[in-house]
Amino acid sequence: MxxxxxxxxxxxxxxxxxxxxxxxxxxxxxxxxxxxxxxxxxxxxxxxxxxxxxxxxxNTVARALPTSQTALLAMVVPTVPDRFFIEVIRGAKAAAIAAGYTLVVADAGLSADAERAAVNRLIPVVDGVILAGSLLPDSSIRVAAKQRPTVVLNRAMTDVASVLTDSADGMRQAVEHLTALDHRELTYLAGPEASWSDGMRWRSFKVETQRLGLRARRIGPIAPTQAAGMAAASTFAEQMTSGVIAFNDFIAVGFVSGLSRLGVRVPDDVSVIGFDNTAAGFSNLPLTSIAAPLPHLGGQAVRTLMRQIAAARPGRPDAPGAVRPTRLPAQLVVRSSTAPRARRDSNAPGSGERAA
Amino acid sequence: MxxxxxxxxxxxxxxxxxxxxxxxxxxxxxxxxxxxxxxxxxxxxxxxxxxxxxxxxxNTVARALPTSQTALLAMVVPTVPDRFFIEVIRGAKAAAIAAGYTLVVADAGLSADAERAAVNRLIPVVDGVILAGSLLPDSSIRVAAKQRPTVVLNRAMTDVASVLTDSADGMRQAVEHLTALDHRELTYLAGPEASWSDGMRWRSFKVETQRLGLRARRIGPIAPTQAAGMAAASTFAEQMTSGVIAFNDFIAVGFVSGLSRLGVRVPDDVSVIGFDNTAAGFSNLPLTSIAAPLPHLGGQAVRTLMRQIAAARPGRPDAPGAVRPTRLPAQLVVRSSTAPRARRDSNAPGSGERAA
DNA sequence: CACGGGCCGACAATCGGTTGCCAAAACTAT
DNA sequence: ATAGTTTTGGCAACCGATTGTCGGCCCGTG
Structure with missing residues (x-):
């Protein structure tokens, strides 16, 4: 005793x-x-x-030695999470717990190097990795995917599993919405160049505007912050269009304040749509936005990862060859930053060649 | 070959x-x-x-078995991090990397139970734990501290190491600032009841107002969100004071919009001060706020933890008896949500028993 | 030339579980 | 009662490092 x-x-x-x-x-x-x-x-x-x-x-570490299973999942997010990732993480966490795993979140610093370092540190300790908004080149991601089951978020890859929002369809909804409100000229406020999503959104923007016979412009790249969005307003003022779609809600919110500072009113003079629906109750003006099913995105990423982990168990060590991205639907949420195009078409400086 | x-x-x-x-x-x-x-x-x-x-x-897990050192540090934050913790995490991460450790962040869910579960999952895998904004009772924290070196953030404990902002001094600066602006009646917008910080801030508020011979009121508890802050505005309108200090910036920002909706102007009619300085450029009105040195807070927590880890190595398995909290200075950042008290003192409904 | 001391590398035990294989035990069927 | 099958628990070999201990080698000195 x-x-x-x-x-x-x-x-x-x-x-x-x-x-x-x-x-x-x-x-x-x-x-x-x-x-x-x-x-x-x-x-x-x-x-x-x-x-x-x-x-x-x-003792989980003792158990992990022979089984090489730690019941830990890592999610790597760029620098520290903003509202967007917060929701994604929430969904991912729930799914992980449901599967008996613990999700840890690591921020990737601000550079690709820092992100690579974070991934390398974590990879030996976890059973799988979710890369969200990664700054890494495809080749580095493939290297990681070779060592541990990996899922990338909001980025399509052919040889690594991926989960993404159908932003092309979201863009379609946004453009159609503006068209229905009689806007014939649209501007896209582009996000950071390195962003895979931005390329995707801009491409869809071009496709949709062309399909509906609209005039399309583009301003950018713009950093995904309110300050940068606000600064973009003056560039925009030189040649305005009645409809604007921004890379994300941060830019959109800043842009709207920038416009109001210039005496341009939203939605009276200009209709603005954001992306990601992360600005709810952020500014005074409720922003129309293309909402991604954020928690589902996270949950789906975890479930995809779990499937890979399960599959990796028996014989196959890795790469099941080509994989098809999982695409989750986006949905336009209409609020009060969009309205029918005003009849009068002078008033604003440089409103330019409007098609009457 | x-x-x-x-x-x-x-x-x-x-x-x-x-x-x-x-x-x-x-x-x-x-x-x-x-x-x-x-x-x-x-x-x-x-x-x-x-x-x-x-x-x-x-292989880090193999190394961890005999040495029981994983070079991992966990930081547990309530639900998913908001702006406040984002800064804290940034500082903590930098300090961890500098010390050759990897910091993982886990969110604690919304309940004490979920938090306990998260801590239990993580504790066997990490070398130390930082509990930030914990919902756990002191006793549970002590249990955790017995198993692994532990540091709590923004919460004073006598037998577990802690790092906190000197919010008493911050409150002093805020109250003195308002006094200098001739405000003689102050309202404190209280945060969630479970919050240790809230109790601390309210206590300091009472002490300081009493010291300076001011009238003190209190409204709350209020959830730490803009929406709740906005809702609190109508309660406040029933009996207004010219000066207001809110539990944090979220509440303050919502409160200001709530006031403007009621036709009360800030800072003309009411001066408002927030806590934590997390609302920079958040709303249209730059908010005066009591800033905590957030990244330092995180960094200091990690360094304190490292010291404990080093100390735990030789003989002593745990509890070095009583420990003194590390207190980091707060600083009032004056912006444009505070101004001298207006001379006229009717106009607002229920402005009540003002002294003069 | 012999002896003592440093330096260096190897052996083997250990951390705390997991798991393939085997044998004893219990049970079923004939 | 005997043979065949299924449970059930034990033995021992791992997983991949770390580390105390020991013997061999080389060097210097008396």
Missing amino acids: ADEQDASNSTSPTIYDVARACGVAASTVSRTFSRPGRVNVETADRIRRVAAEMGYRT | ADEQDASNSTSPTIYDVARACGVAASTVSRTFSRPGRVNVETADRIRRVAAEMGYRT
């Missing part, structure tokens, strides 16, 4: 301690926890009871 | 593979990396070169 007190006092008990206390072999204790049906119910009950009494908790 | 190809192909090389390739014992390879001077320079160089060629990377 004194002996057991001492043991429990110094370090936490191991399966060997439990085994000795129960008069069974350590392997039996191990199986009691890891292989449910394998041990006689009575024996298992007794072991469980004693283990609980002794305060036994299985 | 074909043999080595196969080996490197299937799984990543181990020290044994490197040792065989070099014709030395595995222990020598191990020491080459962990105990610099212990191995002959030539031998070490050769081993390092071969290891690099083979792409050897030390």
Whole structure:
């Protein structure tokens, strides 16, 4: 008894301690926890009871050595998460817990190098990695994917699993919405050049405006911040269009304040649509935005990852060749930053060649 | 040669593979990396070169088993991080990397139970834990601290290391600022009841107002969101004071919009001060706020943790008895949400018993 | 030339589980 | 009662590092 007190006092008990206390072999204790049906119910009950009494908790790092499974999932996000990723993380976390995994979040710093460092640090310790808004080139991502199951978010890759919002369809909805409001000339406020999403959105913007026979302009690249959006307003003022679609809500919100500073009113003079629906209740003007199903995005990423982890178990060490991206629907949320085009078409400076 | 190809192909090389390739014992390879001077320079160089060629990377979980050191630090934050924690995390991350550690962030869900679960999952895998804005009762924190070095943020504890902003002094600066502007009646917009910080701030508020002979009111508890802050404006309107200090900037920003909706102008009619300085450029009105040195807070937490980890190494398993909280200075940042008290004192409904 | 001391590398135990294989025990069927 | 099958628990070999201990080698000095 004194002996057991001492043991429990110094370090936490191991399966060997439990085994000795129960008069069974350590392997039996191990199986009691890891292989449910394998041990006689009575024996298992007794072991469980004693283990609980002794305060036994299985040492996850010891377990990870032979099985190379840590029940940890890593999600790497650019620098520190903004509203967008917050929602994604929420969904991912729920899905991870549901699957018996723990999700840890690491921020990637601001450079590709810092991100690579973060990934390298984490990869040996986790069972899978979700790369969200990665700054890494495709080749680096492939390297990571070769070592651990990997899923990329909002970025299409042919040889690494990916989950993304159908922003092309979101863009279609946005452009059609503006068209229905009689806007015939649209400007796209572009995001950072390095952003994969931005390229995607701009491409869709061109496709849709062309399809509907609209005039399309583009301003940018613009950093994804309110300040940069605000600054972009003056560039825009030199040659205005009645409809504007921004790379994301941060830019859109800043842009709207920039316009109001210039005396241009939203939505009276200009209709503005953002992306990602992250600005709800952010500024005074409720912003029309293309909403991505953020938590679903995260959840889906985790589920895709889990499938890969399960598949990697038996023989195949990696790359199942080509994989098709999972595409989740976007939805336009109409608020009060969009309105029918005003009839009068002078008033604003440089309103230029409007088609009457 | 074909043999080595196969080996490197299937799984990543181990020290044994490197040792065989070099014709030395595995222990020598191990020491080459962990105990610099212990191995002959030539031998070490050769081993390092071969290891690099083979792409050897030390398996951190295997290393963690005998040493029980994972070089991982966990920071647990309530639900998903807002602007406040984003800055704290940034500072903590930098400090962790500087010390050769990796910081992982886990969100605690919304309940104490979820937080406990998160902590329990993480504790066996990390070398130390930082609890930020924890919802846990002191007793649970003590339990965690008994298992791993632990530091709590913005919460004073006598037997667990803590790092916190000197919000009492921040409150003093805020109240003195308002006094200097001739405000004689102040309202405190209280945050969530469970919040340790809120209790602290309210207490300081009372102390300071009393010291300066001001009238003090309190409204709340209010959820730390803009929406809740906005809603609080109508309660406030029933009995206004010319000066207001809010639990944090979210509440303050919402409160200001709520006031403007009611036709009360800031800072003309009411001066408002927030806490944490997280609303920079958030709304149209630059908010006067009590700024905490957020990144320093995170960095200091990590450094405190590292000291504990180092101390825990030799003999002492835990609790060094009583520890004094580390207090970091707060600073009032004056912007345009505060102004001298207006002379006229009717106009607003229920402006009540003003003294003069 | 012999002896003491440093330096260096190897052996083997250990961290705490997991799991393939085997044998004893219990049960079923003939 | 015997042979055949299924449970069930134990033995021991891993997983990939770390580290205490020991013996061999080389050097210097008496």
